[in-house]
Amino acid sequence: MNTPIGFDGFIQIAIVVSDIEKAAKTWAKLFNVPVPEIRYNPPVENPDLTYRGGRAYYGLKLANIRAGQFVIELHEPDEHESTFREFLDKHGNGVHHLGFQVGEKRDAIIGELEEMGYAMRTVGYYPGSSWTIVDIEDDLGVNLNIKPRA
Template identity: 85%
Template sequence: MKNNIGFDGFIQIAIVVKDIRKAAESWAKLFNIPVPEIRDNPPAHNPDLTYRGQPAYYGLKVANIQVGNFVIELHEPDEHDSTFREFLDKHGNGVHHLGFQVGDKRDAIIGELEEMGYAMRTVGYYPGSSWTIVDSEDDLGVNLNIKPRA
């Protein structure tokens, strides 16, 4: 790639689970840390969120475990169509994506990945940044999350 994804931008491992409470407790026990807070994000119509090119409407429970310079994110999707539900239905529990912070190279990297055949699966915008899940699991065994900043 002309616009490389640097290892220094590795910020996240996201794991999709069927039971976030159980997973959060298990990770906490493994690391001997408090059980992380579980945020319940109910489905909402959000013009800044798409799934496979269409407006997305889904709920997601999320728990974050800070590990050094990166975070382990646990995701439990609801029944609505989403990248997380798609992954869980296809694979069961597992690593959904690796996240990379790439700064102002985000659009160039996304463009190159699309040229390589990796479609944007989900795009979300929030104040100050965005996230793009790139559909790379068939070739790489995992999807990529490309972010300008964390």
């Protein structure tokens, strides 16, 4: 790639699970950390969130575990179509994506990945940043989350 992602921006490991309460308790017990708060984002119409090129509409339970310089994110999707439901249905519990903070290189990286044939599975915008899940799991075994800022 002309615009490399860079391991120095590695910020997250996201794991899709079918039972977030069980997963959160197990992670906490294994690493002797507090059980993380589990948040629920209900499905809402959001023009700033897409899934496979169309508007996304899904709910998600999520929890974050601080792990040194990065975060382990746990995701439990609801029944609606989403990148997380797609992964869980195809693979079961597992690592959905690795997240990288790339700063101003975000658009160049996304453009190059698209030119290489990798689809943007999900794009989400929120105040001050965005996240883009790149569908690259067939080649890497995991998707990538490209973010300008964490």
